[in-house]
Amino acid sequence: MRILLAEDDDRIARDVGAALGAAGYIVEREADGEEVWFKGDTGEYAAIVLDLGLPTMDGLSILKRWRAAGRTFPVLVLTARGTWNERVEGIDAGADDYLPKPFRIEELLARVRALLRRAAGQASALLQVGSVTLDTRQMQVTVNGVSVSLSPQEYRLLSYLMHHAGRVVSQLELTEHLYSQDIERESNAIEVLVGRVRRKLGVDVIATRRGFGYMACEPGA
Amino acid sequence: MRILLAEDDDRIARDVGAALGAAGYIVEREADGEEVWFKGDTGEYAAIVLDLGLPTMDGLSILKRWRAAGRTFPVLVLTARGTWNERVEGIDAGADDYLPKPFRIEELLARVRALLRRAAGQASALLQVGSVTLDTRQMQVTVNGVSVSLSPQEYRLLSYLMHHAGRVVSQLELTEHLYSQDIERESNAIEVLVGRVRRKLGVDVIATRRGFGYMACEPGA
DNA sequence: CCGGAACTGTCAGCGGACTGTCAGGTTCGA
DNA sequence: TCGAACCTGACAGTCCGCTGACAGTTCCGG
Numbered sequence: 001m002r003i004l005l006a007e008d009d010d011r012i013a014r015d016v017g018a019a020l021g022a023a024g025y026i027v028e029r030e031a032d033g034e035e036v037w038f039k040g041d042t043g044e045y046a047a048i049v050l051d052l053g054l055p056t057m058d059g060l061s062i063l064k065r066w067r068a069a070g071r072t073f074p075v076l077v078l079t080a081r082g083t084w085n086e087r088v089e090g091i092d093a094g095a096d097d098y099l100p101k102p103f104r105i106e107e108l109l110a111r112v113r114a115l116l117r118r119a120a121g122q123a124s125a126l127l128q129v130g131s132v133t134l135d136t137r138q139m140q141v142t143v144n145g146v147s148v149s150l151s152p153q154e155y156r157l158l159s160y161l162m163h164h165a166g167r168v169v170s171q172l173e174l175t176e177h178l179y180s181q182d183i184e185r186e187s188n189a190i191e192v193l194v195g196r197v198r199r200k201l202g203v204d205v206i207a208t209r210r211g212f213g214y215m216a217c218e219p220g221a
Numbered sequence: 222m223r224i225l226l227a228e229d230d231d232r233i234a235r236d237v238g239a240a241l242g243a244a245g246y247i248v249e250r251e252a253d254g255e256e257v258w259f260k261g262d263t264g265e266y267a268a269i270v271l272d273l274g275l276p277t278m279d280g281l282s283i284l285k286r287w288r289a290a291g292r293t294f295p296v297l298v299l300t301a302r303g304t305w306n307e308r309v310e311g312i313d314a315g316a317d318d319y320l321p322k323p324f325r326i327e328e329l330l331a332r333v334r335a336l337l338r339r340a341a342g343q344a345s346a347l348l349q350v351g352s353v354t355l356d357t358r359q360m361q362v363t364v365n366g367v368s369v370s371l372s373p374q375e376y377r378l379l380s381y382l383m384h385h386a387g388r389v390v391s392q393l394e395l396t397e398h399l400y401s402q403d404i405e406r407e408s409n410a411i412e413v414l415v416g417r418v419r420r421k422l423g424v425d426v427i428a429t430r431r432g433f434g435y436m437a438c439e440p441g442a
Numbered sequence: 443c444c445g446g447a448a449c450t451g452t453c454a455g456c457g458g459a460c461t462g463t464c465a466g467g468t469t470c471g472a
Numbered sequence: 473t474c475g476a477a478c479c480t481g482a483c484a485g486t487c488c489g490c491t492g493a494c495a496g497t498t499c500c501g502g
Contacts, residue, residue, distance in 0.1 A: 074339075096335060097318065110312040118295075118317055118339055151449055168360045189451055191489055196450095210459065210488065211373030212360050372460055409478080410462055416479060417461095431470060431477065449498075460487070468479070 001046040001116065001160060002026045002177050006036040006062075007078065008054050012101075016049065019105045020112070024139055024156060026178070033057030040066055044176040045073055046160075047115050049108075050095075052079040060093050067094035074115040076108075113137070116163065127162040130205045130218040134162050143203055153178065154197045157190075161206060161216040170213035222267040222337065223247045227257040227283075228299065229275050233322075237270065240326045241333070254278025261287055266294055268336050270329070273300040273311070281314050288315035295336040297329070348383045351426045351439040355383050364424055374399065375418045378411075382427060382437040391434035 003020055007013040008031040020027045025046075030036045033054035040048055040062070052059035063075060077095040096118070097111050113136055127134040131144045139155060141148045150158065160177055161169060171190045178190075194214060198206055204219045224241055228234040229252040241248045246267075251257045254275035261269055261283070273280035284296060298316040311319055317339075318332050348355040352365045360376060362369045371379065381398050382390060392411050399411075415435060419427055425440045 096339065114312045114317065153450065167358045187451070188453090188489080192451075192491085195490060208489070209360060212376075215359065217359075374461070408462070409464090412478060413462075413480085416481095420480095429478070444502090445500105447498100447500085449496105451496085452494085454491105454493090456490085458488090458490100460485105462485090463483085465482090466480090468477100470475105470477080472474095472476105 001156060001163075002028060002044065003112070004036070004039055004043065004045045004048040005029045006033075006040075006048060006054060006059070007031065007051040009051070012051075015105060016108060019109060020049075023109055023112075024152060024159070025112075026156075031055070033059070033062060037062045037065060040071065040073070041069065044173070046177060047074045047076065047112060047119070049076045049078060049112070052077060063093045063095060074119045076111055076115055078103075119163075127159075127165070129162055129165045129216045131203055132158075132162070132201060132205050134159060141201075143201055148200055150197065150200060154193060154200065157193050158197050158201075158206075158216075161214060165216040168209050168212050168215045173213070223249060223265065224333070225257070225260055225264065225266045225269040226250045227254075227261075227269065227275060227280070228252065228272040230272070233272075236326060237329060240330060241270075244330055244333075246333075252276070254280070254283060258283045258286060261292065261294070268295045268297065268333060270297045270299060270333070271316075273298060281311060284311075284314045284316060295339070297332055297336060299324075348380075348386070350383050350386045350437045352424055353379075353383070353422060353426050355380060362422075364422055369421055371418065371421060374414060375421065378414050379418050379422075379427075379437075382435060386437040389430050389434050389436045394434070 001024070003025045005013060005017055005020065005027055007016065007029065013029050013031070017027045017029055028039070028043075028045075030039055031054070033056040035056075036050070036054060037057055039045075050059050050063065054062075059077065059079070063077070066073075066075075074096040075094065076097045076099060078099050078101060080101045096115055099108060099111060117136070127136065133142045134140075135142075136159070141150055141155065141158065156178055157174065160174060174190050178193075194206055194208075198204070205216055207215050207217055209215055222245070224246045226234060226238055226241065226248050228237065228250065234250050234252070238248045238250055249260070249264075249266075251260055252275070254277040256277075257271070257275060258278055260266075271280050271284065275283075280298065280300070284298070287294075287296075295317040296315065297318045297320060298311050299320050299322060300311065301322045317336055320329060320332060348357065354363045355361075356363070357380070362371055362376070362379060377399055378395065381395065395411050399414075415427055415429075419425070426437055428436050428438055430436055
């Protein structure tokens with residue numbers, strides 16, 4: 001899960017970035033407004049945390065331009081300006097959620113979780129596919145109630161697939177969400193990762209759609 | 222758009238109800254906790270506005286029971302209890318959004334709009350022609366409910382034909398759509414492909430218009 | 443500071459799936 | 473009836489994904 005953190009305050013950015021990173025997300029930080037717009041417009045992010053007070057381009061304008069261009073990723077807006085009508089303006093500009101400063105890191109994390117959940121069409125912090133359950137709060141995976149230990153990267157892979165359960169996810173899409181930088185199409189890292197997760201789970205919840213990608217679904221399907 | 226308003230405070234309920242009604246939603250109000258749970262569990266609502274402090278059953282419990290039962294409608298939680306960890310708890314219990322009292326009616330409306338907007342954006346696209354159904358999300362094809370496994374190229378062909386169902390599609394058009402570069406009219410690759418898809422489907426949904434091309438349509442036509 | 447363990451990407455090889463080609467048969471329409 | 477268009481089965485080269493092994497890196501306890 002790649003998250004774009006658009007924040008110009010160094011201290012906040014560091015704290016939030018660290019927390020998001022510890023929560024298992026790939027965080028990319030950007031302080032300049034125009035650059036933020038460009039990255040959101042072209043990059044592949046699971047969500048964007050957007051501070052309204054950015055240099056070179058206003059946060060609301062950025063958001064409106066994204067939405068006007070049809071970008072639908074969830075956006076969590078941060079702002080010190082806490083009057084209600086500005087909040088309404090932010091939400092109607094296309095923000096999916098709103099968090100006034102100052103805030104607790106825990107609350108930001110919860111809201112980001114909620115955004116990702118909602119974007120995936122899930123309503124609970126528990127994702128379940130077949131006999132596999134993934135708890136996004138505790139970052140824990142269980143198969144038939146038995147806990148399974150996954151490495152960070154393995155967890156991210158499974159998490160992404162289960163967030164999009166029932167949908168075919170291409171290797172390219174996985175690559176873009178699992179790795180912050182460039183994409184080399186030579187690598188079979190994803191395939192190796194899928195193999196490792198499959199072995200650890202011991203259950204067949206990751207189906208291969210040859211030529212298309214992978215999909216989390218019930219073993220029978 | 223029916224919205225369930227679960228609120229026991231008469232004044233708030235009246236104000237919010239009026240505002241939602243004026244905004245064009247059908248509002249159903251309910252003050253009793255257990256009754257709210259039952260209505261949410263059995264009724265068809267586009268969204269639910271849920272106050273946490275209800276009599277006979279706690280709002281968080283209601284929410285958790287809905288989510289545990291797989292109900293996915295968007296829920297906007299209202300509460301007077303504003304400490305951050307209770308907010309986190311509410312969000313992780315499956316709330317899609319959270320609004321602390323006191324709030325402005327305009328902000329509540331904006332958040333409801335945002336919830337409905339997001340909930341609408343996740344429908345699965347199903348193409349159907351005769352007894353053949355193509356799910357673009359799962360990239361899966363079913364005939365009379367039975368899943369059929371198609372290769373990538375076969376899937377692309379069928380997908381293109383079904384996207385243009387009822388229209389004759391020339392071989393040239395298919396070739397240009399299925400193959401990246403050159404087109405040699407020497408090849409009968411398309412014909413072979415069509416044959417394979419037909420055999421796998423077992424149903425006659427691809428008609429040949431001799432000299433013109435192919436067309437996806439009901440067997441009778 | 444060191445040694446080991448865990449993590450993760452790379453590589454080579456294997457097996458099966460995919461797909462275009464071709465030859466020969468069939469069908470359709472003028 | 474004739475020829476072009478289309479269908480079909482067989483086949484082979486290629487591609488794709490899986491696996492085991494390995495090495496660079498990081499992390500952690502001693």
